[in-house]
Amino acid sequence: MVPTSAIGLLTTPLNLRPLEASSAKCNRQFGSFKETDTPRNSTVSGLRDGISHVNFRQSYERRQVLISSIGVVAGTMWNTAKDGSVLASEFADSLQYKDLRVGSGPTPKMGDTVVVDWDGYTIGYYGRIFEARNKTKGGSFEGDDKDYFKFRIGSQEVIPAFEEAIMGIAPGGVRRIIVPPELGYPDNDYNKKGPKPTTFSGQRALDFVLRNQGLIDKTLLFDIELVKIVPS
Numbered sequence: 001m002v003p004t005s006a007i008g009l010l011t012t013p014l015n016l017r018p019l020e021a022s023s024a025k026c027n028r029q030f031g032s033f034k035e036t037d038t039p040r041n042s043t044v045s046g047l048r049d050g051i052s053h054v055n056f057r058q059s060y061e062r063r064q065v066l067i068s069s070i071g072v073v074a075g076t077m078w079n080t081a082k083d084g085s086v087l088a089s090e091f092a093d094s095l096q097y098k099d100l101r102v103g104s105g106p107t108p109k110m111g112d113t114v115v116v117d118w119d120g121y122t123i124g125y126y127g128r129i130f131e132a133r134n135k136t137k138g139g140s141f142e143g144d145d146k147d148y149f150k151f152r153i154g155s156q157e158v159i160p161a162f163e164e165a166i167m168g169i170a171p172g173g174v175r176r177i178i179v180p181p182e183l184g185y186p187d188n189d190y191n192k193k194g195p196k197p198t199t200f201s202g203q204r205a206l207d208f209v210l211r212n213q214g215l216i217d218k219t220l221l222f223d224i225e226l227v228k229i230v231p232s
Contacts, residue, residue: 095161096178103173103226110154111232114166117148117225118195120202122209123178124217130206131197133225148227149195158194159184162222169226181218185210188218195222 108114120131133148151157153166161183169175186192188210190203197203209216 094180095164095183097165098176099169099173100176100223101172101174101225103170105170105172106229107168107170108153108166108226108229109232111152113150113152113230113232114226115148115150115228115230116166117227119223120195120197120206121221122205122218123221124219125209127221128205128209130202131195131199132202150230151194152232156193159186162195162224165222165224166226169224171226171229174223174225176221176223179220179222184218184220 117133118131119129119133122128122130151163153163156163159179161177161179164183165175165177181188190196190206190210197206209218
């Protein structure tokens with residue numbers, strides 16, 4: 001199941017109270033002029049009321065778009081599999097995953113060094129990509145000239161979710177995981193544990209979400225491909 005932070009908002013009604021125009025505003029816009037009124041004053045008042053209504057409407061529409069985009073991004077990323085037949089699973093600690101491609105051969109074990117290819121997305125915030133490997137994303141996200149990421153299992157070099165996910169992948173396999181904040185970067189700092197975005201644009205995109213103290217959902221999505229196992 002996709003975290004409620006990502007799609008739960010779609011089913012939650014917005015309890016917004018409609019704007020109520022005061023009688024004074026109605027009189028200014030539709031009633032007769034008072035002796036002290038001038039056409040200029042009445043026009044300004046009408047413009048102000050109109051601007052207030054437009055601002056509220058734009059704010060409401062932006063909020064609706066944001067709510068819809070979060071759910072669409074989460075659902076699309078999670079449900080995409082090349083053969084359309086692989087179902088999502090869950091580890092004991094509630095880390096959700098699905099195998100987009102099943103590899104072949106032995107799986108890595110504790111102490112092995114693994115070579116991986118990975119993508120990362122801020123699924124809880126507009127689905128922004130912060131790492132792309134060998135994909136044409138444009139600009140500084142194009143990753144054809146980057147090295148693969150390597151780490152040793154059990155060394156605590158990477159976030160818990162990343163290490164847990166790699167344990168069950170055979171070479172050539174691709175696994176998608178949705179990472180809640182508690183299984184992600186410690187203290188919301190990607191410098192403490194990998195994987196770390198390899199471009200400035202990626203680091204800035206991830207850092208914006210992790211460091212934000214507001215209501216931004218810090219749920220992340222990773223696609224991990226096991227390229228090679230170096231036995232211990």
